[in-house]
Amino acid sequence: MSVVLIAEDEEAMLEIFAQVVEDLGHRALRAHNGEEALLLARTEPPDLVVSDHMMPRRTGVELLRTLRADARLKTVPFLLLSAARPQGLEEADVFLSKPVELDTFEEAVQKVLGTRPAPEPGQEAQSAGARADRSSGTVREEMLNWVAHEIKTPLSSARLNAQLLLRKLGERVSSDERKCTETILRQLDRMNTLVTSILDAARLAEGKVALRMERGDFTAFLHEVLQDWRELQPQVDFTLKETERQVELPFDAERVRYILNNLLSNAVKYGGEVRRVEVSFFLTPGLAVVQVRDWGVGIAASELPNVFERFHRADVAGGSGHGLGLYIAGALARLHGGSLGVQSTLGEGSTFSLRLPLSR
Incomplete structure (x- = not known):
């Protein structure tokens, strides 16, 4: 004892x-x-x-x-x-x-x-x-x-x-x-x-x-995050379209996981009857880009400029958030030297894009 x-x-x-x-x-x-x-x-x-x-x-x-x-x-x-x-x-x-x-x-x-x-x-x-x-x-x-x-x-x-x-x-x-x-x-x-x-x-x-930046395999990290979501939401089809090679970059794993979890959570919440979320991972000059797409209710054009503001809540069915998730996610992306953006059409779904620099 x-x-x-x-x-x-x-x-x-x-x-x-x-x-x-x-x-x-x-x-x-x-x-x-x-x-x-x-x-x-x-x-x-x-x-x-x-x-x-x-x-x-x-x-x-x-x-x-x-x-x-x-x-x-x-x-x-x-x-x-x-x-x-x-x-x-x-x-x-x-x-x-x-x-x-x-x-x-x-x-x-x-x-x-x-x-x-x-x-x-x-x-x-x-x-x-x-x-x-x-x-x-x-x-x-x-x-x-x-x-x-x-x-x-x-x-x-x-x-x-x-x-x-x-x-x-x-x-x-x-x-x-x-x-x-x-x-x-x-x-x-x-x-x-x-x-x-x-x-x-x-x-x-x-x-x-303050970020805790470590250089690591972002491809493996992305697979890990998605696997967690597949286990958490087995009724949703999470697909990953990725670059074929290992990608290493500096990032704070805990903070980037927060960003991705927020995007994936919203894709599930506002995905409507199409229980599918598509994640794409690719490279552009100097940047690694992760896109999270759903085929749900979408966001009205008038609301798009405000989605990353504090306490903004989408005026759609099923919206029960506190209006801080995307604000925090966007701020964390900027702390990494990157950005978070969105493209959406009402009634057709949304695509959020996280861009992170390959080096700092």
Whole structure:
């Protein structure tokens, strides 16, 4: 049996995490703030620390750095949870974004307890640099993180409770009750997506988003994204027309995946009765071009100039988005030095084109 220290200022979340840890066969120590967590860790060194970031009396990252500076506790694995992406998150052994899936949390706890990695060389220097980065943060950035925490924490609590309820009821739950619970989970996911999009849009508008560019095989990456969609939407025919050779270019995989997921999601949502989405990938001088085409409702000519604006929502049946997806996608494309465009005819479908430079 391992000892897991859980630091979380929201009582409901603290009890859920503790229950999950105890159900896994471990002992949970509960702390309601960073100082209490530090005292417990020094009194009884844990085998794992699970901590929220935005807590009173010491944030999760501050708790992590204090533990790393203690000779007895510096090798204790640290699992950091946050609704935002705080400065210093890379110093944790594992970072999970709230709201977190029940299975994801369980797997992370089991995995970390099974491996106790030694601190990497240069960790102290990295921590010092991260502290300097944090000190230069703006008040607005802190406010955005606070908003994310205050909204996503109850969302995460509600979602984990719904998942636990489904698990405990098991086969005893009726189909109608299961359907209602799954509807609750879907609506909570929609709320989480909205909050995340608002934060992303704000950071993009203020130039707060930094890309993690790596040169890689874009052809293989595109195949991976499409395979995910084929598994997610088996009723839709996703076809790929591509260049016959491997194409390498610099890109941020996480951000480009967001762009493509947004385009593919819209193609499915507004594709009408033709359950088909065609993706083309080809090269033009200096550029790699990905086109996503559907044969659905299309976009009126009067709306085309506005589709990439914040909070613009297409006036079509089935339109249930929050009006930020294409704005964020377009901004991310420009950050890459590329662009995002659209051609569409009302009643005949739309083609969105993502252009990325082959070199920077």
